[in-house]
Amino acid sequence: MVIIIRHFLVDSENVNDNWLMLFDMADEDDEIVVFYTKKSPHMSYMSVIRLMENNKINIRFEKSYEGTNALDFQLVSYMGYLMGCTGSFSENKCDAASAESCADEYIIMSNDTGYDPAVRFWKDKGFAVRRFNVNFCKQAVQRRKNIKYQVVADIPSKEDNANNNINTDTDTDAITAKSYNLNELIDGNHSSYTDSEPLGDELATNDDLPSSDKLMANDDLPFTDEQTPINGSGNSSNKNEADEAKFSTDSIDISDISEVSAVSEDFDxxxxxxxxxxxxxxxxxxxxxxxxxxxxxxxxxxxxxxxxxxxxxxxxxxxxxxxxxxxxxxxxxxxxxxxxxxxxxxxxxxxxxxxxxxxxxxxxxxxxxxxxxxxxxxxxxxxxxxxxxxxx
Known part of the structure; x- marks a missing residue:
């Protein structure tokens, strides 16, 4: 199944403003829909600034009614609504006959495993639906950073270029643009969505990443969420996420990032x-x-x-x-x-x-x-x- 557009559906009560990481995971054609209530944690100034600086990804905010699991129900029902729109909110015009080969993908961002039955329900019906938790998103974003560090480390210096008469016109920021699509950050698959991809937390854990692509343990991930407020609202996992996020990016050890597995010429x-x-x-x-x-x-x-x-x-x-x-x-x-x-x-x-x-x-x-x-x-x-x- 070829994915045309990804719809990221965010449970803001559960993930705070960690959903801003999706800016580094989404493509220009994708959209982010943020569901919020009065209980959703407030955003910090740094998060607001980053939100205002975004001019590539389409973002929409959906105000939800409050109640027990109310936001969850509204998010899932809205996902079903998007599935039936066939183009009202995206440029995907695929009809039912071509659904097997051409479709949008729906990704719920939440730490709440309660979404998983709905994910399986729609997946069984042939839709591309997944759930990402915050830790998995951190790992995907860090993988992109690792790619950047490795490639930039291999770029010859100006002095080397002068000594070797090499004229290299390279853009060191290009690697962080929208160079790598989401499936590549997960498993290196560049062409299609497959039914073999795991669901929910199965996908969102470090243990289920390919062994060659495993990143740091979750506790060592270099993300700083000190701007994330803890006001007692939302899911109890918010505090755990904030505790995990006290590490500074200065703690990254990139000394061996450019190292890859043993060199082999077993390729075409x-x-x-x-x-x-x-x-x-x-x-x-x-x-x-x-x-x-x-x-x-x-x-x-x-x-x-x-x-x-x-x-x-x-x-x-x-x-x-x-x-x-x-x-x-x-x-x-x-x-x-x-x-x-x-x-x-x-x-x-x-x-x-x-x-x-x-x-x-x-x-x-x-x-x-x-x-x-x-x-x-x-x-x-x-x-x-x-x-x-x-x-x-």
Whole structure:
């Protein structure tokens, strides 16, 4: 199932203003719906400032009636309402016939396991529904930080560039933009939502993360929530979350972040060498981003460590831009369950000026291939459009 848009439904009584972490997990097309009551903890100035600075993610606030479990019931019923809207609040126009291959995803952010029966109910009916607790979100965000630290550590210094006559135009903030979609932060799956993904707390624990991607223990997570007020309202887990959050980011030990598993050349050299010929061996950020997208976190980082070593050799090819696009897209299609329509390279060449803007390319792609197929191609190539646009 290809996920088009994610709807994050936030139980603010339960998670306080920790939901602001979703800014680092959501894509530009996703939306965050915050459910609140008078009992919801107040936001600190720092949280308000961050909220005001957000200009990418669509956020809506839904005021809920008060009562025993009242917010919970309203959140779940609203989720069902969104499922039936088929486009009223999103751009997803998939009909029932295409629901198996194209759908939105609904993610409840709460520490309350009481939501899990509703999650299973809708999952059994074929909908993409999950619940994330605060600790899991912290782990996902920290994983993105680890990626940034590793890649930035590998970028040559200006002095090294001068000594080696290397001209690298790298953007060290690019890695923190919207480079990695949510599934990659979880399991390295870049193409689809699968029924094998665990639910609720099963997904939201460190023990269930892939062994190669395990982060620090929850108590060591470098998040500071001293701005989170404790006023006695909401779920009792709020105090536990605040206690966990007293650690400073200064406590992060990043001395071995750039270390990955043992280097192995057990990978498709034609594919990897094609990426090198398309993007250039010195384009470290884009190479790392692409390898992790295509091969998953563990193998992607292993390949990256292999090819950035000076001892790695490959045969440089002089490829035209169109040939680079053909090689690049062919590999992406090969690693997905979506077939190449046959003229996708020509489409990208015709619309190469639109690949710089996601809204522009989405409009063009749905116009050319129809809503259902177009959204499949858009979702698959969404992480790569800017890379394709930069090919020369």
């Amino acid at each position: 050299h034609f594919e990897v060498d094609s990426f090198l010929n398309c993007m250039g061996k010195d384009n470290l950020l884009k190479l790392h981003e692409t390898l992790v997208h295509v091969y998953g976190m563990k193998q992607g980082q292993t390949i990256y460590k292999t090819i950035k070593d000076k001892s790695y050799s490959y045969t440089p090819e002089k490829l035209t831009r169109k040939k680079k696009v053909e090689r690049f897209t062919g590999i992406i299609f090969a690693h997905s369950d979506i077939n190449d329509p046959g003229d996708f390279v020509d489409f990208l060449e015709k619309n190469k000026n639109k690949t710089k803007n996601l809204n522009g390319i989405r409009s063009a792609i749905t116009k050319s291939y129809g809503e259902t197929d177009g959204l499949k191609y858009y979702s698959l190539f969404k992480p790569y459009f800017k890379i394709i646009s930069a090919l020369k």
